[in-house]
Each structure stands twice: as structure tokens, then as C-alpha cells.
Amino acid sequence: xxxxxxxxxxxxxxxxxxxxxxxxxxxxxxxxxxxxxxxxxxxxxxxxxxxxxxxxxxxxxxxxxxxxxxxxxxxxxxxxxxxxxxxxxxxxxxxxxxxxxxxxxxxxxxxxxxxxxxxxxxxxxxxxxxxxxxxxxxxxxxxxxxxxxxxxxxxxxxxxxxxxxxxxxxxxxxxxxxxxxxxxxxxxxxxxxxxxxxxxxxxxxxxxxxxxxxxxxxxxxxxxxxxxxxxxxxxxxxxxxxxxxxxxxxxxxxxxxxxxxxxxxxxxxxxxxxxxxxxxxx
Ligand code: ACM
Numbered sequence: 001x002x003x004x005x006x007x008x009x010x011x012x013x014x015x016x017x018x019x020x021x022x023x024x025x026x027x028x029x030x031x032x033x034x035x036x037x038x039x040x041x042x043x044x045x046x047x048x049x050x051x052x053x054x055x056x057x058x059x060x061x062x063x064x065x066x067x068x069x070x071x072x073x074x075x076x077x078x079x080x081x082x083x084x085x086x087x088x089x090x091x092x093x094x095x096x097x098x099x100x101x102x103x104x105x106x107x108x109x110x111x112x113x114x115x116x117x118x119x120x121x122x123x124x125x126x127x128x129x130x131x132x133x134x135x136x137x138x139x140x141x142x143x144x145x146x147x148x149x150x151x152x153x154x155x156x157x158x159x160x161x162x163x164x165x166x167x168x169x170x171x172x173x174x175x176x177x178x179x180x181x182x183x184x185x186x187x188x189x190x191x192x193x194x195x196x197x198x199x200x201x202x203x204x205x206x207x208x209x210x211x212x213x214x215x216x217x218x219x220x221x222x223x224x225x226x227x228x229x230x231x232x233x234x235x236x237x238x239x240x241x242x243x244x245x246x247x248x249x250x251x252x253x254x255x256x257x258x259x260x261x262x263x264x265x266x267x268x269x270x271x272x273x274x275x276x277x278x279x280x281x282x
Pocket of ligand 1: 092093094117118162216243
């Protein structure tokens, strides 16, 4: 039970607690954004069913940030100033987190950021709950270079996370024997299959041991489709990616996803009772 002071006496406060929820239900990262939104709303439901926090119900105040960092910033400020939230759960792309941080810092509020992130940033106003490079890049580099070789071709979306994540992967891979970075290309967040076809020609010319993708959002499916259409075989030259999750795999279809690799602290397909219970509720 929360408390407030009335005429010098402490009084129990059962007022609901508003929680800002700021993901993208539309735009290029909406497939993963909707999965983050559902996870957050499920967690809020579970806390409420267990009695809330100190007897206070959690009430989500939810906006669609439309996959645009500037919209994230505007809505974060609206959540704080108009909706009076102290805590926001939100953001997928690191560019959206970087847009929201100055707002939460200015008003001294909290952002819970539930996405893998690249590191090299610390804010006392952010709880980073996603995997950092020591929890996914290191494992993926170790696995893929041991099994396929260390000649890498990198493709990413054109924003901060892919640049930083590629830099880390480059450093990890280039420590291995017979390693080489054969290419590093960036595409827009709206990239189409045509954009990837050009890159597939370059990959054919370079013949790497594996492709490291830091492509995010809707264009992820375009990349894997262009790769399959180019006739490449994941058994000999897979795509390794930290940003291709089960949400993107569902979007692209199993036929073009099979044989490629990712590394993450959680998989929806994990066969445990706790996970099955969670997915049934979701
Ligand atoms: C990301 O932008 N952190 C995936």
C-alpha cells in the first residue's frame, strides 16, 4: 500500500499506478514491437492478478510510436507530462532509445528498455533488460567461426545498433585464424528485395564463410528471401544474426529461415513447463 500525508497523518493510498507503454504497432519494426507490447501487457496482467504493487493496480498508458525515433521522443514527453507516469516500458531500435533518454533524464523518470543493445552507453535513468554483447555477440561469434570459418560479410540497417554491433562482431571474428572482413554494407530501414539483390551479387563474388546480418524490422524478411532466391545454401554459408528473432522468422516463413543462426537469452520454442505456461497465457 502506498502512503500519503494528510494533516500530519500517514494514510494508505490505493490509487492505481500508471505505467507508460511505448512500442511500435505500425511501421517497419511493428512485428517485433507488437510482440514486445504483448509481453509487457502480459507482465502487467500477471502483477495485477497477484495483487498489484503494494495493493495498487498497474494501469498501462499505451501509445503507438510508429517506428520513428522522433515520435518516441514526443510520446515519451506526453506520457511524463500529461499522463503523469514515472516509468516507461518501451523502444526497440537503439535510435529510439537514444531519442527517449534525454526526455527521461530531463524529467528524472525511468525507461525500461527490453531489447538487445550494443553497449557503449550508460544512463542512470534506464534499466537495460535485453542482451548485451557479452550475452549474445560473443556466443554467436564463437559458434559460427568454429563451425563455418571466420571470413565474414556484414549487412546492416543504417542506424546506430548495426554500426556498433558490426564493430563488435568484427573485433571478435578478426581474432580467429584465417579471418577476414570481406564487406560491410548498410541499407535503409525500408530496404526492398531489390536492394538486397545487388548485395547478393557482391556476396557471390566475395564467397564468405558466413553473413552477419544486423538488418532489423520488415526488411529482414526481404534479406532472407533475396538470399534464398540467389540460390545460396545455409549449410555452407549461413546468415548469423542477433536481430532475427522468432517474430521475424514467423514473418518471413520457415522455408527461407531454416538453416540460419541466431543467439539469444530466450527462445519462444524452449520446451519447458514455465515457458509453455507463459505462451498459453500470452
Ligand atoms: C537494436 O536497435 N537495439 C536492435
